[in-house]
Amino acid sequence: MKVFISCDIEGVSGVVDSRDQTSSEGKDYQRARELMTQEVNSVIEGAVQAGAKEILVNDSHGSMRNILIEKIHPAATLLTGSPKPLSMMQGISEEFDACIFVGYHSRMGSPGVLSHTISGASVADIWVNDILVGETGINAGIAGFYGVPVVLVCGDDVLAQEAKQLLPHVHTAVVKEAVGRYAAKCLPPQKVKEVLIKSTIQALESIEEAVPWLLESPVTFKIRFKDSGLAEGAARMPYTEVLDPRTVSFTADDYMTAFMGLRSMIALSRG
Ligand SMILES: [Zn+2]
Structure with missing residues (x-):
């Protein structure tokens, strides 16, 4: 089994602020990228336990150079840096069996933590074939184009709802509960680790129920x-x-x- 992981940072537990935590000049950025690396490692560990033989992690936030390679789980390969033609989905292909989103956030306009869609500075809403989507939907469409189902989406509770609405089969791992756009009730890292490992195993064990998200042409x-x-x-x-x-x-x-x-x-x- 081959697993593709796209990892953002705004959905990571403990991350609630864009100036201090998610931009590389922020005073708490180094801590946030540690937490991001830990969350992706838990998902990698779950994938290994579920039988994954090949795991590709695509760093998908900002400069796309956030995940600490010296600390990443040895079972995975890290795709780091930008720009990349497929952006958050670079590296996906027909060869993968499953796709997982880690540290993802809800779409612009929703009440989730740090909600935005691609560009917080310019985009209010995006629709694909008249379906209102966030990055989860846009990227699930890319996976679907290659015949790969999204099996698990990890982030806050608002994101989990957004993902379920679009992809009824999808598993979700809620690591924080949104209190506002800049505040959340967050699970501590040790608990997050347990939740992510367990959710990844469950999602990959029920891979037969997962359906690639295919959009009609044009x-x-x-x-x-x-x-x-x-x-x-x-x-x-x-x-x-x-x-x-x-x-x-x-x-x-x-x-x-x-x-x-x-x-x-x-x-x-x-x-
Ligand atoms: Zn991001």
Whole structure:
């Protein structure tokens, strides 16, 4: 069994703040990346116990150089650094049997901890084929394109609900309960470790029930930006459609081309 893990930081237990904890200049960033490394290690350990023979971890936050390689579980290979064409999903392919999201957060506009969708500075909402999605949905679509099901999503309770709504088969591991966008009731690291190992084993043992998330062709990504100036920037991309002053869409025959369009529109929105 081959397992692909995409690991973000905002959903890690203990992480509730973007300035001090999730940006590399933050005073508590070093601690946050330690916690991130520990959470991904627990999921790797669970995967090993469930019989995984190959595990690829893709560091998926910010610079994508957060996970401490000197501390990562020896059963995994770490994909570190950016930019990467598939971003948070770089490394996924048809060869994998299961995909797991660790340290993930809920979509922009939801009451989860540090909720955002790709770019907190520019994106208000993203829909794929008229389904409102966060990073969980967008990345599950990439896994689905390669025929790989997302079996487990780890983060706060709001994220767990978002994931279940989209992927009814998915297992969730709740490591913190959102009290607000910048506050949460957090499980301590030792307890988090137990929860993540157990959830990973359960998710991988019921892999037969998991279904890859496949979107019908053509695939349309629609972005509502936070202001009209950002949408004007995005609309410079050829073949986009302006739906209203803040909303731009792009349609392609296949999911991966549509996803590349999504990334390009967000990049162009900022100037
Ligand atoms: Zn992140």
